Amino acid sequence: MSLWNTRAVRWVEDQYTQAHFEPTRRVWPAGVRLAVMVVLFVLVTGLAAGTRSVAGDNPVLSLLSGAVSVLIALTVYAAAVRFLEQRPVTELDLADAGSVLRVGTAAGLGLFAATIALIALFGGYGTEGGVSVGGALTVLGIMAGVAVVEELLFRGIIFRLVEELTGTRGAMVISGVLFGGLHLVNSGATVWGALAIAVEAGLMLGAVYAATRSLWMPIGLHFGWNYALSGIFGVTVSGNEDQPTGLLHGVLSGPEAITGGGFGPEASIFAILVCTVPTVVFLRIAKRRGRLYTRQQLRSAGTASAS
Known part of the structure; x- marks a missing residue:
């Protein structure tokens, strides 16, 4: 390995694992950190x-x-966390990133496959035309970027910092509602679709982060779900009607309660039911691991660490 490559690897490790990180200044208040990082x-x-x-x-x-x-x-x-919070970015630890991403992606693919299977069982899903490998690759690149950017924003920043202000349950509700609201800007958005996203994705991904305290699992789940939806089965993602078609060209027909209508399968009652299962499972795991915090618990922990 060349000297440049060795330095590059060490730089990446310093950014994300930061085993030898030493604080050099006071930590900014949670509200200030939240505002700066959201911007x-x-x-x-x-x-x-x-x-x-x-x-x-x-x-x-x-x-x-x-x-x-x-x-x-x-x-x-990583740079924002290092500067504003003066701590290692443990939620992006590279040690288990690969394996956790694979598990999360497989779970996301499986959850959407179950959703579309239920829709098809009731006659709501079919395909037309052939397959497009180029389309599948195009969607792969798009969804990788979307999953990472949105999870860092909504779970890494909003959930995590709102949790400091309200506790875990408040963070789940607020980040979930904001996540659903984000999808109202899409061309085929509906209020029902945004509410469905808030429940099935916002709450589920918040529960996953609460249980694991790692961003790799929600990133993998988000990517796997979105890629299965558009990259494999070729249906509309969250009302985004301008999304490129993936491997298949999916066609939805039938009652909107089953298919999700113009918003896509994420507004289907089946998507909500399917995603409720992992949400409950991960909330129970978080509770068992003692990771459902109250505001008072977090403030006490912060005071103790500062003393």
């Missing part, structure tokens, strides 16, 4: 959207765009 990630989100727009439907450019978005988002998040 930073609004800029990161805009940059990621810009790179996706430039890439268009080109598979190679889309994969490059996704990789760039992932790298920028992870670097900005």
